[in-house]
Amino acid sequence: MTFRKVCPSHNGYPGYYAYEYESYYDPKLKRARQRMVRYLGPCDKEGNLLRPPRSRFEGTTTFLSGGRLLAFYPAVVELRLQELARRALQVDEEVAAHFVALVLNQISDGVADEHMPEWAQAGPLPHLLSFPADDLTPETFKRVRSSLCALSPKTNTMTDRGVELQKALTRAWRSRTRERPGVYYDVTKVDYHGWANPLAEPGHDANGGISMVIGFGLVVSEREHHPYLCQPLPGSLHDSVSVEDVVTVLRERGYRKLRLVMDRGMLSQENVELVRGAGYHLVGLVRGWDWETIALASRWSEEEMERHENAVETSRGSVYTRAMTVPLFGLPKVRVAVVVNPRRKMEAREARDLALLEWEKGTLSKERIEELRRELRVQNPKLRAKKRYAPGLLIKSAGRRGAEVDPEAVERDRARDGRFLIFSTDLSLNGPEMYETYFARDGIEKVFRTGKGELHLEPIRKQRLDRMYASATVLYTAWLLWSWTERTLKRKLPKMSLAEALRLLEKVPWVRTGAGKSVREGVPRLSGKQEEVLTALGATRYLPVV
Numbered sequence: 001m002t003f004r005k006v007c008p009s010h011n012g013y014p015g016y017y018a019y020e021y022e023s024y025y026d027p028k029l030k031r032a033r034q035r036m037v038r039y040l041g042p043c044d045k046e047g048n049l050l051r052p053p054r055s056r057f058e059g060t061t062t063f064l065s066g067g068r069l070l071a072f073y074p075a076v077v078e079l080r081l082q083e084l085a086r087r088a089l090q091v092d093e094e095v096a097a098h099f100v101a102l103v104l105n106q107i108s109d110g111v112a113d114e115h116m117p118e119w120a121q122a123g124p125l126p127h128l129l130s131f132p133a134d135d136l137t138p139e140t141f142k143r144v145r146s147s148l149c150a151l152s153p154k155t156n157t158m159t160d161r162g163v164e165l166q167k168a169l170t171r172a173w174r175s176r177t178r179e180r181p182g183v184y185y186d187v188t189k190v191d192y193h194g195w196a197n198p199l200a201e202p203g204h205d206a207n208g209g210i211s212m213v214i215g216f217g218l219v220v221s222e223r224e225h226h227p228y229l230c231q232p233l234p235g236s237l238h239d240s241v242s243v244e245d246v247v248t249v250l251r252e253r254g255y256r257k258l259r260l261v262m263d264r265g266m267l268s269q270e271n272v273e274l275v276r277g278a279g280y281h282l283v284g285l286v287r288g289w290d291w292e293t294i295a296l297a298s299r300w301s302e303e304e305m306e307r308h309e310n311a312v313e314t315s316r317g318s319v320y321t322r323a324m325t326v327p328l329f330g331l332p333k334v335r336v337a338v339v340v341n342p343r344r345k346m347e348a349r350e351a352r353d354l355a356l357l358e359w360e361k362g363t364l365s366k367e368r369i370e371e372l373r374r375e376l377r378v379q380n381p382k383l384r385a386k387k388r389y390a391p392g393l394l395i396k397s398a399g400r401r402g403a404e405v406d407p408e409a410v411e412r413d414r415a416r417d418g419r420f421l422i423f424s425t426d427l428s429l430n431g432p433e434m435y436e437t438y439f440a441r442d443g444i445e446k447v448f449r450t451g452k453g454e455l456h457l458e459p460i461r462k463q464r465l466d467r468m469y470a471s472a473t474v475l476y477t478a479w480l481l482w483s484w485t486e487r488t489l490k491r492k493l494p495k496m497s498l499a500e501a502l503r504l505l506e507k508v509p510w511v512r513t514g515a516g517k518s519v520r521e522g523v524p525r526l527s528g529k530q531e532e533v534l535t536a537l538g539a540t541r542y543l544p545v546v
Contacts, residue, residue, distance in 0.1 A: 003022070070510075102116070106474050117136035306340060331425065451479065
């Protein structure tokens with residue numbers, strides 16, 4: 001409901017001015033409040049308008065990413081991003097503000113450096129970060145990247161101050177959280193679209209083919225997935241080889257008593273020894289089967305495993321897990337959890353039993369015999385003669401089919417149906433904790449999906465090596481703002497994802513209207529849901545309304 005309000009002049013001259021106000025209910029203060037809707041013009045003491053208001057109007061500009069940028073700006077303030085960038089990069093306030101603009105562009109529109117001036121001038125960043133927008137050029141943001149990492153052509157050495165910024169930001173978020181000392185490490189490969197880059201090499205791309213790719217190694221925290229480090233890697237470098245470099249970097253940065261969780265493709269006895277030698281613990285999936293791991297997986301019967309006290313609830317039902325302490329990977333004591341997935345167990349048994357039944361009793365063509373031989377597998381006679389583990393359910397024999405079923409192999413296979421092993425060098429973990437710790441690593445896959453989607457990680461076209469390292473720090477910072485904002489939203493609105501919130505805020509533009517010294521900027525009136533989201537994120541305090 002609107003009403004007219006008459007206010008006396010505050011500039012020392014006699015007179016009155018009329019405004020249109022409205023009343024509304026503030027749910028936070030739990031009381032009615034008033035706000036101005038529009039200025040009506042000069043009036044007499046009774047509110048009668050003397051003349052319409054004079055105004056000069058040159059136009060209105062609308063920046064459509066205003067709501068998205070405002071969502072992430074509270075994280076910029078809370079983490080003191082501009083101040084830490086100024087100190088770590090050894091630059092002035094204005095260059096630090098330009099770095100923040102570069103990161104917020106990465107997290108919103110992902111425009112190229114040559115279009116950054118127009119993008120920054122149109123939005124709320126000059127207002128929020130207090131830098132002059134008229135002087136921006138593409139060179140402005142190239143200088144920012146050079147302040148992150150620069151290559152000297154004379155000495156052929158690289159100065160990477162972005163590493164110091166990553167360290168400072170990691171200290172900042174760790175000092176404000178109670179994260180457990182667990183981290184996830186993984187590598188993603190990103191397509192390279194360019195002519196020459198020292199890191200671009202043939203490797204496996206997202207489609208399973210071979211193309212020119214660049215790797216990015218990322219270490220994130222276990223619970224909230226805040227980043228510890230991000231670094232570019234050669235595209236052809238195998239994931240397992242990169243472990244040594246990452247462990248060295250973590251140790252040099254002073255991170256102690258961490259617990260690493262890595263993909264099974266990175267796990268080997270050498271890497272286990274490497275991680276333990278650095279003083280870190282390791283949690284992972286035991287790779288492959290041999291006599292030792294088969295014995296461990298078969299240690300407990302179905303009746304001993306599938307009890308309610310061993311159950312772990314998952315999004316697809318439940319699994320059963322039970323742990324023991326045994327020697328493994330050359331270490332005298334390792335915690336090993338046997339995990340049984342009942343659904344996979346039944347599927348494996350049904351498929352194997354039907355195949356064995358067809359092999360023994362069916363009338364088979366030559367083509368079907370070959371198919372079943374590949375499916376059931378014939379054991380290697382050399383391995384069998386040396387009493388080494390030979391995978392397969394068939395052994396060679398005379399006759400048309402050339403093989404027969406090995407009953408002992410079938411029983412061994414049946415005993416580990418639906419079972420796998422998880423290990424931990426941290427002896428304090430029990431079976432459910434090891435299961436939940438390892439499979440929470442799906443969160444880093446979400447990080448990579450977000451990086452390639454909302455954070456505009458790919459495709460890469462940069463050719464210089466120093467620009468790649470600078471991009472790694474920009475990506476690190478963009479992901480930190482994303483994960484920190486997601487954490488804040490989760491606390492206030494636990495049923496809403498950050499992606500949903502951003503879709504809602506996409507309809508909140510930043511509007512600049514007026515002329516000369518009378519320019520006003522801000523956002524139009526918000527809907528109730530939009531205001532609720534921005535309030536939950538702490539953005540409304542930075543939000544002038546036009």
